[in-house]
Amino acid sequence: MTHALTLEHAKEMDKQDALAHFRKEFYIKENHYYMDGNSLGLLSKRAEESLLTSLNDWKEHGIDGWMDGQEPWFYYSEKLGDMTAPLVGAEKEEVIVTGSITTNLHQLLATFYQPQGKRTRILADELTFPSDIYAVQSQLELKGYSPEEHLVQVKSRDGFTLHEEDIIHQMTDEIALILLPSVLYRSGQLLDIKRLTDEAHKRGIVIGFDLAHSIGALPHQLHEDGVDFAVWCNYKYLNSGPGGVGGLFVHNRHRGKKPGLSGWFSSRKDAQFDMDHTLTHADSAGAFQIGTPHILSSAPLLGSLQLFEEAGIENLRRKSLSLTKFMMDVFQQELNGYGFTICNPLEDERRGGHISLQHEEAARICKALKANRVTPDFRAPNVIRLAPVALYSSYEDVWETIYILKSIMEKEEYKQFENTRNVVA
Numbered sequence: 001m002t003h004a005l006t007l008e009h010a011k012e013m014d015k016q017d018a019l020a021h022f023r024k025e026f027y028i029k030e031n032h033y034y035m036d037g038n039s040l041g042l043l044s045k046r047a048e049e050s051l052l053t054s055l056n057d058w059k060e061h062g063i064d065g066w067m068d069g070q071e072p073w074f075y076y077s078e079k080l081g082d083m084t085a086p087l088v089g090a091e092k093e094e095v096i097v098t099g100s101i102t103t104n105l106h107q108l109l110a111t112f113y114q115p116q117g118k119r120t121r122i123l124a125d126e127l128t129f130p131s132d133i134y135a136v137q138s139q140l141e142l143k144g145y146s147p148e149e150h151l152v153q154v155k156s157r158d159g160f161t162l163h164e165e166d167i168i169h170q171m172t173d174e175i176a177l178i179l180l181p182s183v184l185y186r187s188g189q190l191l192d193i194k195r196l197t198d199e200a201h202k203r204g205i206v207i208g209f210d211l212a213h214s215i216g217a218l219p220h221q222l223h224e225d226g227v228d229f230a231v232w233c234n235y236k237y238l239n240s241g242p243g244g245v246g247g248l249f250v251h252n253r254h255r256g257k258k259p260g261l262s263g264w265f266s267s268r269k270d271a272q273f274d275m276d277h278t279l280t281h282a283d284s285a286g287a288f289q290i291g292t293p294h295i296l297s298s299a300p301l302l303g304s305l306q307l308f309e310e311a312g313i314e315n316l317r318r319k320s321l322s323l324t325k326f327m328m329d330v331f332q333q334e335l336n337g338y339g340f341t342i343c344n345p346l347e348d349e350r351r352g353g354h355i356s357l358q359h360e361e362a363a364r365i366c367k368a369l370k371a372n373r374v375t376p377d378f379r380a381p382n383v384i385r386l387a388p389v390a391l392y393s394s395y396e397d398v399w400e401t402i403y404i405l406k407s408i409m410e411k412e413e414y415k416q417f418e419n420t421r422n423v424v425a
Ligand SMILES: *Cc1c(COP(=O)(O)O)cnc(C)c1O
Pocket: 100, 101, 102, 103, 129, 131, 132, 181, 185, 210, 212, 213, 233, 246
């Protein structure tokens, strides 16, 4: 950096930001700095409106809301799937909104994990989110394999990131399926989805990705990259509300594949109410649904996705990279010598939507931030994640966040708190 960054720089960048007007679509508390949109995105007025539409359909139509409401519930999951497809680079029929990350993983592992001969193992990584690993362990056990032996976890060299070569090196002829994150939840490292998919396919291995920390933050090309399957939630960058219904992708090449876990909503829509005991499953990702869709937990997504259509995911990615770069620059200017390590990758091509700071006192620094109107995110044992979100965060928010952090460190204000995590962290 040649000259010092100031609050005026931040304000100037906000003035020039073509996406700045989306901020007023959201409920944002004044003088609060929300940096946790990667755990739970904020409520938008559009999401509120689409939820109220579905409530009103229930009020007005009762049971007939399934077909006759303003947004008929019978086709709601398919409609939301169509609207999500551009965000993951998919054909419409490859995507459905259903379930949660974990239940969708169970569904797709039950479908795609088909051990044969000596190909019996599942390859994941040691930095993956626990729920994903629990799902893999259960699915191995259900097929009669011990997770100790049949779950292979790629090791991290530094405790924060993965080397793609290390992953590829472990793609042996004993691996039946690979499950990886697109962006690692702690360090925010973005993996090369195309490269890993190509390498897996060269070796005859099925590969799926968990997009929890990339959907809504950056564009994807799942169809073109040839990824076999993917899962995600909609409550992080997609702002669909706590516990909002998730989504999944299954490549068209697997069209017609029998779902591992079936239910009446796996059915072809026109045959579902025949009530036949032989299932004719849908010829699309819709086949991977199981039971009745959770309409009131899906409805906010409709309004929220309209905002993504209007803003454009490429534009959002550009702003997100610029926000996180600005955050790192201000951080390096103001917070040198306070014991922090930046553990997210610095390069644009390898960075997701958040920055990740390691510090021995991370738990209580987060508590001090909260007491000072900044909402960060703590991940045990010692990581602070900060996610300035392109749709609603400003450069000024970023500036204030780092400034408040600096003041906490200067005054050692964090020492007023215990260095332990809260029940929900
Ligand atoms: C948020 C998150 C989850 C949560 O799964 P749910 O089933 O939606 O509760 C799982 N995996 C990853 C990688 C996540 O980031």
